[in-house]
Amino acid sequence: MTSVKRALPPAITVLLLIAGWQLYTTLSGIDTWLLPSPSDILTAAADQREALARHTLATAELTLYGFGAGVATGLFVAVVLHLLPGVRVAIYPLLVISQNVPTIAIAPLLVVWLGFGIAPKLVVIILVCFFPVAVATLDGLGRSDALIADYMLMSGANRRQLFTKLQWPHALPTMFSGLKIAATYSVLGAIIAEWLGSDKGIGQYMIIQKSAFRADRLFVAIAIVVILALVVFGLVVLLEKLTVKGRRRD
Amino acid sequence: MTEALKVTGLSHSFGDLEVLKDLDITVQKGEFVSIVGPSGSGKSTLFHLVGGVHTPTAGAIEINGQKAKRGLIGYMPQQPALMPWRTIEKNVVLAQEIKGKADIAAAREWLSKVGLDGFADKYPHQLSGGMQQRVAFLRALLSDQELLCLDEPFSALDAMTRLEMHRWLLDIWEANRRAVLFVTHNIEEALLLSDTVYVFSSRPATVIEKVTVPFGRPRRDDVVDDPDFVKLRRRLTDLLTGSPR
Ligand SMILES: Nc1ncnc2c1ncn2[C@@H]1O[C@H](COP(=O)(O)OP(=O)(O)OP(=O)(O)O)[C@@H](O)[C@H]1O
Numbered sequence: 001m002t003s004v005k006r007a008l009p010p011a012i013t014v015l016l017l018i019a020g021w022q023l024y025t026t027l028s029g030i031d032t033w034l035l036p037s038p039s040d041i042l043t044a045a046a047d048q049r050e051a052l053a054r055h056t057l058a059t060a061e062l063t064l065y066g067f068g069a070g071v072a073t074g075l076f077v078a079v080v081l082h083l084l085p086g087v088r089v090a091i092y093p094l095l096v097i098s099q100n101v102p103t104i105a106i107a108p109l110l111v112v113w114l115g116f117g118i119a120p121k122l123v124v125i126i127l128v129c130f131f132p133v134a135v136a137t138l139d140g141l142g143r144s145d146a147l148i149a150d151y152m153l154m155s156g157a158n159r160r161q162l163f164t165k166l167q168w169p170h171a172l173p174t175m176f177s178g179l180k181i182a183a184t185y186s187v188l189g190a191i192i193a194e195w196l197g198s199d200k201g202i203g204q205y206m207i208i209q210k211s212a213f214r215a216d217r218l219f220v221a222i223a224i225v226v227i228l229a230l231v232v233f234g235l236v237v238l239l240e241k242l243t244v245k246g247r248r249r250d
Numbered sequence: 251m252t253e254a255l256k257v258t259g260l261s262h263s264f265g266d267l268e269v270l271k272d273l274d275i276t277v278q279k280g281e282f283v284s285i286v287g288p289s290g291s292g293k294s295t296l297f298h299l300v301g302g303v304h305t306p307t308a309g310a311i312e313i314n315g316q317k318a319k320r321g322l323i324g325y326m327p328q329q330p331a332l333m334p335w336r337t338i339e340k341n342v343v344l345a346q347e348i349k350g351k352a353d354i355a356a357a358r359e360w361l362s363k364v365g366l367d368g369f370a371d372k373y374p375h376q377l378s379g380g381m382q383q384r385v386a387f388l389r390a391l392l393s394d395q396e397l398l399c400l401d402e403p404f405s406a407l408d409a410m411t412r413l414e415m416h417r418w419l420l421d422i423w424e425a426n427r428r429a430v431l432f433v434t435h436n437i438e439e440a441l442l443l444s445d446t447v448y449v450f451s452s453r454p455a456t457v458i459e460k461v462t463v464p465f466g467r468p469r470r471d472d473v474v475d476d477p478d479f480v481k482l483r484r485r486l487t488d489l490l491t492g493s494p495r
C-alpha cells in the first residue's frame with residue numbers, strides 16, 4: 001500500500017513531463033528528426049516492434065550472460081583476496097587504479113585480440129561489473145562482528161566455519177549493494193559492447209538509426225535500455241529479499 | 251580427581267600493558283565459582299585465555315586435565331553476540347553445529363523451559379536484551395561442555411530482571427550441575443550464586459582474596475538478609491573499593 005503511495009508522486013511528475021513535451025513539439029513545430037514528440041516515438045515503437053523485440057532479446061541475453069560472468073568474477077576475486085591477505089595487499093591497490101582506465105578506451109583493443117564474436121563483448125561487461133561486486137563483497141567479508149568471531153573460535157570453530165557461518169552471511173547485504181550497481185552497469189556494458197561491432201542488439205540498432213537520423217527510433221532504444229536496466233535491478237532486489245533475512249528493515 | 255579448571259601462575263600482557271599477574275584459580279567439577287573485580291581489571295581477558303583465543307604470556311591453564319585450547323568450554327560472552335541473520339533456535343545450536351551435530355528439537359525444548367517458547371523462529375532484534383542474554387546462555391549450556399564460562403551475563407539488566415535471572419540460573423544449575431566460572435562486578439550476585447568467590451585487584455589483576463561462601467544449597471534469594479551474608483558483603487565491598495575496615 002505504502003509503496004503505491006510513494007510511487008504516485010514521481011509517476012505524476014513523469015506524466016506531466018511527457019504532456020509538456022508533447023505540447024512543446026506540437027506548438028513549436030520542431031523537426032521530428034531533431035526532437036520527436038512522444039506520440040512520434042510511440043508510433044516508431046509500434047512500427048518497429050518486430051525488429052525491436054529481436055534486438056531487445058539479443059541484448060537481454062548478452063546482458064544476463066555478462067552480468068552472470070561479471071558477478072562470478074567479482075565474487076571469486078573478493079573471496080580469494082579475503083582468504084589470502086598476502087595476495088590482497090599486492091593486488092587490491094592495482095585493482096583500484098585499474099578502474100581509472102575507461103572501458104570504452106580498451107574495448108577496441110579487445111576486438112583486436114578476441115575478434116567480433118561474443119568473447120570481447122562478455123569481457124567488456126565483466127570489466128564494468130566485477131569491480132563493484134568485488135569491492136562491496138570484500139568489504140562485507142572483512143567487517144564481520146569480532147565478538148561473534150571470538151565466540152566461534154572459543155567454541156572451536158575452524159577457518160572454514162568462520163567463513164561459511166560468519167563472514168559470508170555477514171557480507172550478503174553489502175554484496176547486494178555491489179550487485180545493484182553492477183546490474184545497472186551490465187546493461188551499459190552490453191550496449192557499449194554492441195557498438196563495437198555486432199549484427200544484432202539494441203546497441204547495434206542505435207548505431208544504424210543514428211546514421212539514418214531517426215531520433216524517434218533512438219528514443220525508443222533509450223527507453224528499452226532503461227527498462228532492461230530496471231528489470232535486471234529488480235531481479236537483484238528480488239533475490240536480496242529472498243536471501244537476506246533477519247535484519248531490521250528501516 | 252582432575253579439576254574442571256586449573257589456572258596456575260597465569261600472567262598476561264598486551265604489549266606493554268600488564269593485564270593479569272600470577273593468578274591461581276581452581277574450579278572443581280560441579281562447582282560454581284565467581285570472579286569479582288573492577289572494570290578493566292582483565293576478567294574478560296582471563297576468559298579469552300581459557301578459551302584459547304590468546305596464548306598466555308606465562309603460566310598454565312588446564313581444562314579437565316587437558317591443556318587449554320579452543321573448543322573446550324561453553325562460553326557466554328559479555329555481549330550476547332548473536333547472529334542477526336539467524337533465527338533464535340539456529341543461534342542456540344551454533345556451538346553444537348561447530349562441534350558437529352545440531353539438535354534443534356532439544357533447543358526448542360530448552361527455549362520453552364526458559365520462557366522463550368514462541369520465539370524459536372524470531373530473529374535476535376525482535377527480542378529484549380534480557381531475552382537475548384537467555385539465548386546466549388542457552389547457547390553456552392547446550393554446547394555440552396563440562397565447564398561454563400559466563401562473562402557478566404546479567405550486567406545489562408535492571409535489578410528486577412536480574413533477580414529473576416538469578417532464580418532462573420540457580421534452578422537450571424541445580425538441575426544440571428556443571429562447573430561454572432562466572433564474572434561479575436556485583437558482589438551480592440557473586441555471593442548469592444557461588445560456592446567460591448575470587449576478588450581481583452585492579453589492573454594488573456591479582457587475586458586479593460578467595461572466599462568460600464558458607465551458605466548451603468539449594469539457596470534462596472532471602473539469604474541476602476542473613477547477618478553473615480551482610481558481613482561478608484561488607485568485607486568484600488571494602489576490599490574492592492580499598493577503603494579501610
Ligand atoms: N586484544 C586486546 N589487545 C590489547 N589490549 C586489550 C585487549 N583485550 C583487552 N585489552 C586491555 O586489557 C585490559 C583488561 O580488559 P578486559 O576486557 O579483560 O577487562 P574486564 O575486567 O573484562 O573489564 P569489564 O569489567 O569492564 O568488562 C583493558 O585495559 C583492555 O584495554
Ligand SMILES: [Mg+2]
Binds near residue numbers: 293294295328401
Ligand atoms: Mg569484561
